[in-house]
Amino acid sequence: MDPGLTRCGVGVVEGVAGRPLTMLGVGVVRTPADADIGHRLVAIERGLEEWLDTHRPELVAVERVFSQHNVRTVMGTAQASAVAMLCAARRGIPVALHTPSEVKAAVTGSGRADKAQVGAMVTRLLRLAAPPRPADAADALALAICHIWRAPAQNRLQRAVAAQHAQNAPKGRTA
Amino acid sequence: MDPGLTRCGVGVVEGVAGRPLTMLGVGVVRTPADADIGHRLVAIERGLEEWLDTHRPELVAVERVFSQHNVRTVMGTAQASAVAMLCAARRGIPVALHTPSEVKAAVTGSGRADKAQVGAMVTRLLRLAAPPRPADAADALALAICHIWRAPAQNRLQRAVAAQHAQNAPKGRTA
Numbered sequence: 168m169d170p171g172l173t174r175c176g177v178g179v180v181e182g183v184a185g186r187p188l189t190m191l192g193v194g195v196v197r198t199p200a201d202a203d204i205g206h207r208l209v210a211i212e213r214g215l216e217e218w219l220d221t222h223r224p225e226l227v228a229v230e231r232v233f234s235q236h237n238v239r240t241v242m243g244t245a246q247a248s249a250v251a252m253l254c255a256a257r258r259g260i261p262v263a264l265h266t267p268s269e270v271k272a273a274v275t276g277s278g279r280a281d282k283a284q285v286g287a288m289v290t291r292l293l294r295l296a297a298p299p300r301p302a303d304a305a306d307a308l309a310l311a312i313c314h315i316w317r318a319p320a321q322n323r324l325q326r327a328v329a330a331q332h333a334q335n336a337p338k339g340r341t342a
Numbered sequence: 343m344d345p346g347l348t349r350c351g352v353g354v355v356e357g358v359a360g361r362p363l364t365m366l367g368v369g370v371v372r373t374p375a376d377a378d379i380g381h382r383l384v385a386i387e388r389g390l391e392e393w394l395d396t397h398r399p400e401l402v403a404v405e406r407v408f409s410q411h412n413v414r415t416v417m418g419t420a421q422a423s424a425v426a427m428l429c430a431a432r433r434g435i436p437v438a439l440h441t442p443s444e445v446k447a448a449v450t451g452s453g454r455a456d457k458a459q460v461g462a463m464v465t466r467l468l469r470l471a472a473p474p475r476p477a478d479a480a481d482a483l484a485l486a487i488c489h490i491w492r493a494p495a496q497n498r499l500q501r502a503v504a505a506q507h508a509q510n511a512p513k514g515r516t517a
Binding site: 262 | 384421432
């Protein structure tokens, strides 16, 4: 998930490192900029709950927020990411955090790649017809791919633990 | 509420501007620093839900977060405050935000008062035997007092609206 108050990107990817990956879903949870902050957080919670209900991911990867950028944007991102982490943790789904540069480096080879490059690689790696729009949606897919590739050992462990808790849950999905 | 990941101060004050105020409750929701962020947010949500269940406040005032201070602290504060605002808004309780300097100015007359001064005034205004500990708890009470004093017109409007929604809810409480 690529969190934000205005647009919260969500991407669901299935697979394991070293094998072709499959996109199961992609989209954006939006909230109106003129609504008050409390209502926006409630709307994000509802939107993310729907995604979690539909895809029942085994892991949730969320962008790690830094406050080095624009102050107002960072606060919104921190608040939206808190809701994303809360929704996942409340269901017992492990949460992984990756920085934007870790994500870019994972899918493009460079931690300073631009959005077009990330979009192009996401399109290629998931064998899509066109880059996902908006960029927040593509970024969410890149985050899911990054997590699957970066943490195979961790994922195997988490899968084993998750399997004990819910043997009927779908396998290998990362939102 | 004075939000934070490690200590989230909660204070419940009943009253209206121009009349003596009454403290109905004060405390702190704590989460272990070594727990992962998702679990900490879930613990904060549970703790705050208990406070809301017990006191059913008509309004929730939350400290407005700025990122001018320590980066790591601010992120945790932004995340904890998101959970506080979410819990209130989900119940249809209006959320008000006040900056730390607005709160200090309201209870001490100076926006740059130190913690001891805020604690002393909270003790006096609520006719307590001693300053509430820790400081986060006193700060939460100061925030509630600030809200009651700063927004009497707004509060009357919100009370009228809230009364339409839930005629049986207790009146005039701010957490």
